[in-house]
Amino acid sequence: xxxxxxxxxxVSNQTxxxxxxxxxxxxxxxxxxxxxxxEVQARQVLLRDARGVTEDKxxxxxxxxxxxxxxxxxxxxNLLSGVRLGLSLKLLPGLRVYTLNxxxxxxxxxxxxxxxxxxxxxxxxxxxxxxxxxxxxxxxGDVTSDGASATDELPNESPDGR
Numbered sequence: 368x369x370x371x372x373x374x375x376x377x378v379s380n381q382t383x384x385x386x387x388x389x390x391x392x393x394x395x396x397x398x399x400x401x402x403x404x405x406e407v408q409a410r411q412v413l414l415r416d417a418r419g420v421t422e423d424k425x426x427x428x429x430x431x432x433x434x435x436x437x438x439x440x441x442x443x444x445n446l447l448s449g450v451r452l453g454l455s456l457k458l459l460p461g462l463r464v465y466t467l468n469x470x471x472x473x474x475x476x477x478x479x480x481x482x483x484x485x486x487x488x489x490x491x492x493x494x495x496x497x498x499x500x501x502x503x504x505x506x507x508g509d510v511t512s513d514g515a516s517a518t519d520e521l522p523n524e525s526p527d528g529r
Contacts, residue, residue, distance in 0.1 A: 375444065410456060425453035433504045437493040443474055443500065461510035470500055 383391060413421045428449030432438075438446070447467050453459035454467070472478065474496045480487050483495060 375448070410452070413452075414456060421452075421456075422458060425449050425456075425458055429453065429459060429510065432500050434501070435497045437490070438474075438497040438500060439489075439493050440474065440476070440496065443470070443496060447471060459510055462507060466503060466507055470503055474499055 380391075380394075428446040432443075432446050432450060447470060450459060450462065451464070451467055454462055454464060473482075476487070476492055479492050479495045479499070482499075487495060
């Protein structure tokens with residue numbers, strides 16, 4: 368089987384000989400729908416039985432992505448998975464799945480090297496990756512626990528603190 372990184376799984380099969388393309392597509396569709404159903408149920412259990420721990424892991428993942436200075440691709444994948452969970456549970460409503468997908472694509476080594484205009488050693492890729500993620504998330508604005516922008520929560524006070 369394939370190694371799991373960031374809770375992204377590959378569905379594959381071993382028996383295709385003698386089966387029609389239509390049969391294979393139908394079977395894959397059924398399996399995918401079942402996996403989605405299991406995932407939705409697992410998310411509900413997480414919220415019901417471990418809401419505090421789940422929220423903490425999601426917000427820690429967001430915080431690391433927002434402020435880290437170095438991120439390996441594997442670490443990024445794991446953190447994006449946590450943030451994606453937060454989006455699906457409506458705990459980080461200020462972000463978009465599109466933004467996470469964009470980070471997933473444009474933080475791969477070849478994209479980072481193209482943006483830098485040169486080949487990057489692994490450690491330098493990690494710092495470029497973190498910088499890219501920080502820029503993307505900064506452009507989205509800081510997300511708060513209710514999904515508002517952090518600046519929306521500031522009290523209206525005068526410059527002298529009154």
